[in-house]
Amino acid sequence: MSPSAPTEQHPAHSLAFLEDDANGLRVPVTEIALDDSPDGSPNAPLRVYRTAGPGSDPVIGLAPYRAGWIEERGDTEAYEGRARNLLDDGRSAQRRGAPSAEWRGARPAPRRARNGRRVTQMHYARRGVVTPEMRYVALREGCDVELVRSEVAAGRAIIPSNINHPESEPMIIGRAFLVKINANIGNSAVTSSIAEEVDKLQWATKWGADTVMDLSTGDDIHTTREWIIRNSPVPIGTVPIYQALEKVSGDASALTWEVFRDTVVEQCEQGVDYMTIHAGVLLRYVPLTADRVTGIVSRGGSIMAGWCLAHHQENFLYTHFDELCEIFAQYDVAFSLGDGLRPGSTADANDAAQFTELDTLAELTKRAWEYDVQVMVEGPGHIPFHLVRENVERQQELCDGAPFYTLGPLVTDVAPGYDHITSAIGATEIARYGTAMLCYVTPKEHLGLPNKDDVKTGVITYKIAAHAADLAKGHPGAHERDDALSKARFEFRWRDQFSLSLDPATAEAFHDETLPAEPAKTAHFCSMCGPKFCSMRISQDIRNEFGSKQAQEAIAGIAEGMKQKSAEFVARGGKVYLPETITVGTPD
């Protein structure tokens, strides 16, 4: 279904920039060149949001775009950082005495807040300070910078931007802005190397991933992450409990706050922009899952539930939450509050376990805000379509508008192999009502490990859901690409149809399956109706016959002009022809 597209740019796509000369900012966009209309009138190129970044040689990484901004604020200091520990890369690295492919690019000393300072975007936004990150985002979103500042100040949007990830291009996650999507990558001991993970990162951002989560849980976890962050133009998220669990040989009951804290600091210093923290899985909530059809399906959630049960103690992520806030505030790491008790089946949707945990996530959201730490809240999961809306409305109300970040939700459980689709349906619905970011689901969900094609299919499917929600929300400018593509379609500008689509190579390949000849791409017909008969052509005849004014007269019943036009239509040989090629397309 998804033939691989080359990583090179599409011929009609070029890198362009939105400029803010006054502030010395430029935001990369993809400019799509368009052909003239058949009547000779030009079509202005369309500029679209771009996540691909400037591209990097993996062994060198990206330039530290934001380094100057961070330095100029004067609120951070470089420091020696936590000592390198080979266990960060797992037991086999320890045995070997080295990870399998040590990062060899630049290794500047990590930065943290100066003593007593808070360095988060939220901190500045609340004090009324507009940062370069906020200006960049405003330019990128095409909105007023005051909207950016005020939404970040209110906690209704976040700009994930660890000061140790200066390579990232600032982006914003919040309901007032374009809906964003996240793609998951991560190494596999069996099938993938560090180079492959960097390749997946670049592949995912090429197709439109706004953030990427590195869910590695195997060997070389520290080093893989280093390569990913140094090459990532988008914010990177992680689930630090996965690495912490590695450090205690996979025995959840052996986890301690100290091991976890050390892992978080390690990741803060590397530049992770947001971290999933399952602090809402409280001991007393665990029994609420006992009668579920599918129990606890979140890995992080089940790790913490297992720990709570083994120790009969409260979740250490909850009891040490303030300390986490203090750490995050020093690096501007954002919380992604994990929904460890999310439903794993439509049968378990919107139940007590899920909603009780959400109450706690709301409490934690406000606690983090006391430290000026940015927060988003994670959501399900598996929800029947009619119960989706309640999720986002409840979250928005309880969490005072903190951005919601959901996985799908899948609206049915009966289609493993197609869960990118079952979840895109729920994702569109939940984004329409205010979810700010959608975590993609690939066709392999529930079945196996996604390959590169699956990553692409997941990203494109989620771009569809996010964009459909932007249209439904009436987001300014969202319809421009649709309208440009529809106009190209009506005018048989085939090349423009391809280049305006989310996946030009696939659109072109599908077209060529039926009509491979090169002239067919400039022909004023398609394989649906063939060259002689074409409904689009008839419509163009109609438009040629009726100007807008006459159309109005005709509606008013003044049919005299129509009669005349009709005679002219016939006189000019206005005929409608039989299709020569035949179709199984649209029914009428």
Added chain:
Amino acid sequence: MSPSAPTEQHPAHSLAFLEDDANGLRVPVTEIALDDSPDGSPNAPLRVYRTAGPGSDPVIGLAPYRAGWIEERGDTEAYEGRARNLLDDGRSAQRRGAPSAEWRGARPAPRRARNGRRVTQMHYARRGVVTPEMRYVALREGCDVELVRSEVAAGRAIIPSNINHPESEPMIIGRAFLVKINANIGNSAVTSSIAEEVDKLQWATKWGADTVMDLSTGDDIHTTREWIIRNSPVPIGTVPIYQALEKVSGDASALTWEVFRDTVVEQCEQGVDYMTIHAGVLLRYVPLTADRVTGIVSRGGSIMAGWCLAHHQENFLYTHFDELCEIFAQYDVAFSLGDGLRPGSTADANDAAQFTELDTLAELTKRAWEYDVQVMVEGPGHIPFHLVRENVERQQELCDGAPFYTLGPLVTDVAPGYDHITSAIGATEIARYGTAMLCYVTPKEHLGLPNKDDVKTGVITYKIAAHAADLAKGHPGAHERDDALSKARFEFRWRDQFSLSLDPATAEAFHDETLPAEPAKTAHFCSMCGPKFCSMRISQDIRNEFGSKQAQEAIAGIAEGMKQKSAEFVARGGKVYLPETITVGTPD
């Protein structure tokens, strides 16, 4: 994405029957055998709705299942029928003196209503008569037969069942029943033979198509349809204007009511169950499309618009509508009132052209009901997500609940190559609010001719949309398959997960890509977390530790039992292990 599955049944699937001994009826269903749960308790086999029919040798066709019922009503008569005309098969058949593969199976004389009789299901329903077709449908849907009768009587549901298509298994289309899907097939002069079309029919119904439209527009159109109908266990729909246009050499302005009428009678005698009729495209509506981004995109709509303009006369389908009703009433052919002015882009959605035509379709619906003719109304097309609901609610109100039958709608125009997905999102939304049948869209929509894989992808995607809507509507029993699959997932019954899914072969193939070994299908883990650590397993531990009653006590704060359980958990070695295989799946 969709590896071809064999046409043979899945090993765990078997043909079973719902029996109504009192009335001598049996309805085929697919029975899915399930393994025992790990604790040894059995799982009852699940019976699911089946559209595949009993299977047929294409050259012989299916047995005339309903022939006895039709005969027994005594309201019809066999007659000589319209004379065979080689032009029915196009100009090349005329030149050759024969179609390329004449139907050689049984050719009973066609039947029609005895003089002055109406033979439609609506006619009987309105008179309070329960037909075998209604009983069959009630058994199939698992509902009271009175619901079936009363909904058909009220026009809120139809049972498409041409008396000349006795091979069909009765099914119902209406908002009170399971949401149905239609698949389009049809010959192509370039690429496909009659045998291939029969194969596509069987393929589409194997995957779940509830009705099939034959949109052939090329050579051998009459004969292709004969083969399709004689082999079809589901109702067949057509767009007769396509064939009529062939008969006038593709010149729409040369179309006449007489040619059209003759074509309709030809198709009635063959057994077409419903026909798309573009009688709502009125002359005065045509100018309303002049300012659209994409004008008229319906082929039937543009043919009639072209005809109206060329003649400056009112659409002959509208002016002869009563005559059409009289014909349809003689064979029990249902109207599918075509939306010839439907929007072809999200920019044109819900505009005056579309909604004015709908007013006329509502008028025609009621006119058809005066003849006891069954009616459904076709709908769009391309609609942004937030405007979808208005379409079905408006149609339901204006048309007094006549079944709505929509194409998608697509909720964005930016993803050619993925329009099965863009449209499934809209389809779920529109079905949730009452659309009764969804016409599938394949990945090739707007680009080319769907191949067999595309047909399958389209059908499965639309089964997802229809089923998600059934769940959202709270349709009784709809959740059973979801719950059975979720339970199988939780219990690591991999084979049951595959066999319960809409596409077992694809689910299994995806699983095997990562863990191909046979034992992995019975293993109590998956590739997501690996054999040692597994969130599902932890959940099962939790369930084992907490009975439902104790869970309640724990919620109430009675934690003493928990403390004890916790100690037991640790004492028994309740540990949580590190994943050995690693994943890029779900974020937490």
